[in-house]
Amino acid sequence: DIQMTQSPSSLSASVGDRVTVTCRASQSISSFLNWYQQKPGKAPKLLIYAASSLQSGVPSRFSGSGSGTDFTLTINSLHPEDFATYYCQQSYSTPVTFGQGTKLEIK
Amino acid sequence: EVQLVESGGGLVKPGGSLRLSCAASGFTFSNAWMTWVRQAPGKGLEWVGRIKSKTDSETTDYAAPVKGRLTISRDDSKNTLYLQMNSLKTEDTAMYYCTTVSGKNWGQGTLVTVSS
Numbered sequence: 001d002i003q004m005t006q007s008p009s010s011l012s013a014s015v016g017d018r019v020t021v022t023c024r025a026s027q028s029i030s031s032f033l034n035w036y037q038q039k040p041g042k043a044p045k046l047l048i049y050a051a052s053s054l055q056s057g058v059p060s061r062f063s064g065s066g067s068g069t070d071f072t073l074t075i076n077s078l079h080p081e082d083f084a085t086y087y088c089q090q091s092y093s094t095p096v097t098f099g100q101g102t103k104l105e106i107k
Numbered sequence: 108e109v110q111l112v113e114s115g116g117g118l119v120k121p122g123g124s125l126r127l128s129c130a131a132s133g134f135t136f137s138n139a140w141m142t143w144v145r146q147a148p149g150k151g152l153e154w155v156g157r158i159k160s161k162t163d164s165e166t167t168d169y170a171a172p173v174k175g176r177l178t179i180s181r182d183d184s185k186n187t188l189y190l191q192m193n194s195l196k197t198e199d200t201a202m203y204y205c206t207t208v209s210g211k212n213w214g215q216g217t218l219v220t221v222s223s
Contacts, residue, residue, distance in 0.1 A: 034210050043204055043213035044152065055211065087152055089210065094168040096154040
């Protein structure tokens with residue numbers, strides 16, 4: 001199974017900050033990497049697919065990069081509604097696996 | 108508009124069974140590969156399994172912790188995805204979501220609690 005390791009597991013930031021979350025795969029997954037945002041009591045929402053493609057309707061302050069084993073999710077100029085938990089997911093092979101999540105909290 | 112609506116969750120005793128349903132609308136369900144994802148209370152996301160379309164032989168794949176106990180099926184005439192859950196364990200307690208394989212569409216989830 002491909003293991004996905006996210007860092008950090010939690011992060012405190014302020015409105016207007018730029019933050020980066022990283023995700024590392026235990027083997028190469030090409031660009032088969034998605035990023036999700038989840039708020040309490042809600043289903044996850046797809047932000048980025050294929051490592052760097054912005055899902056329709058997602059604000060352009062979200063961006064993704066990387067390929068192979070190392071990936072990043074960047075949020076430029078945090079908005080209040082961005083405080084949530086973020087997950088990476090590899091869809092290169094089954095079983096599909098998720099990172100453990102990064103909780104973004106208000107400083 | 109794509110909609111996925113799960114139902115069938117509830118409280119069940121260890122060793123018991125439950126069948127979850129996911130009613131799909133707004134897209135050509137018969138062509139879609141579908142997945143189930145679960146989330147234990149306060150924990151992260153866990154992929155449960157996937158079913159391919161009929162044209163791809165409705166092939167299924169499962170995560171190791173559920174293989175042999177949980178079974179994914181579909182009824183394209185009803186635009187409905189199923190998750191048959193047998194021999195349930197306390198560690199199966201979670202919110203269960205159905206999703207399209209792309210991850211673009213998720214249901215609201217249905218809660219399964221396994222407890223004596």
